[in-house]
Amino acid sequence: MAGLRRAAVLAATLALLGTGMAPAYAADPTPDLIPPASTTEPDPSASDVPVGLLAKAPAGSPASYLAANGADGAATASRSFAVGESDLAAGTGSISGTITALAYTGVSSPLTSAWVAALVWDDAAGDYVVAASAYGDPVTGAYTIPDLAAGDYVVVVFDEAPGSPLIAEFYEDAQYIEQATVISLADGEVVTGIDEQLEPLLKGRIAGADRYATAVAVSQSFAAGVPCVFVANGLNFPDALSAGPAAAHCGGPLLLVPGTSIPQVVKDEIARLAPERIVVAGGTGAVSAGVEATLRTLAPQFARYAGADRYDTSRKIVAGEFGTTGALWVASGANFPDALSASAAASAADIPVLIVPGSSSALDSASANLLTSLGADLVAIAGGTGAVSTGIESSIAKLPLVADVLRVGGATRYDTAFKIMDLAWGYDGATAVYAFFASGENFPDALAGAPFAGLIGAPLYVTPASCTSLSVQQQISDLVVAEAYVLGYYQSQLYYEGGKPFRTC
Structure with missing residues (x-):
């Protein structure tokens, strides 16, 4: 035997071959999270995805690495x-x-x-x-x-x-x-x-003393000389929901600031990263002019996406960073749980997240015009009808270029979170060496983790504080995940129970 x-x-x-990135890990500063080259495209016929643009291309076959x-x-x-x-x-x-x-x-x-x-x-x-x-x-x-x-x-x-x-x-x-x-x-x-x-399997945490330091801990996985660094307010979520996938698309991290100052740990990390440009998500009410003045000294190029409100800011980020896209996620900007998972799935598939006022009876004209200009023929809606109304769904379906509208919602935020991950990773042939877990009760860790998880081809599961569902555990097994990390200190203990890596909800 x-x-x-x-x-x-x-x-x-x-x-x-891998890309050479190594993550920051609280107990071990240099764990080996190096993703392989992507060699296989997703097979839409092997899943319920109408178009494979929502799915993350697998990094290789399950034989690509030692089993989990x-x-x-x-x-x-x-x-x-x-x-x-x-x-x-x-x-x-x-x-x-x-x-x-x-x-x-x-x-x-x-x-x-x-x-x-x-x-x-x-x-x-x-x-x-x-x-x-x-x-x-x-x-x-x-x-x-x-x-x-x-x-x-x-x-x-x-x-x-x-x-x-x-x-x-x-x-x-x-x-x-x-x-x-x-x-x-x-x-x-x-x-x-x-x-x-x-x-x-559950190797440890990527975490710092607070939300800003945790975002830095994730960012330390990026080598110096990144194309961009996105900066968003860490005390509120709307601007960062679209900024995360945009950062992944650009190839850089998402860092958080309190709004009116830059923590020294963040400033030091930006200096280490030596980005080509810094991009602020939100107006001066979210990230102040004083913070902007400091950020301008830390990179050759600077940009700010600021709209009249959170939805306008989201539109500006998506239009400015993506230009065109075959697919995108739409999520409510009134709350964060569904959009957290959409941000992770979008980062993995290299597509944007657009936030909308989910309770509205119809899609606003500015968002409708953006969807048309993006050229998207597939729109995925994160959350049930209580999050994004049937009226908005109907409006999207009537847009001239949209061929498919797919709603992904569950009975709870965690059910929705898994279904979103399952859409991105649940088809035949999908594999992932690494996986991440973040809180579904708060937003900073998941938002900061999404760009890196997407960039290295890793699912990010939004979970309760002390357990994971059997569905999540089964997908971890199916993907042959070898190393899993918790982002931040949101739960009181790791998921170990009875000799198994995860406590079951």
């Missing part, structure tokens, strides 16, 4: 891997280290059931093969892989304990073989200190 599990895990090492549900879960991988010991000549070199495990309690301890393999490229096989392997010490977790010839090796580690929640990894903290740190051995060389820690 152990051999079958090894084969299953090693079957999941399809090489895909421990060694047993890797059996979902579809690629054959040249398992079995290599026929390559043995040598006198070795690789050694210690394997530890991060428990759900956050405590690290020796992993006493680890199996570690040194992989080497075999030209004859046209694949990586196992050059040699070893078990970790049942007490200390230490291992030594002996008899290695001179060459370049990639080390892979997984837990052999049946049903283990720990996620297999390549050295160093990598889910993709192309992310792995290559270990080069000379003839007879002994390389020590190749240590690895395996973690459960």
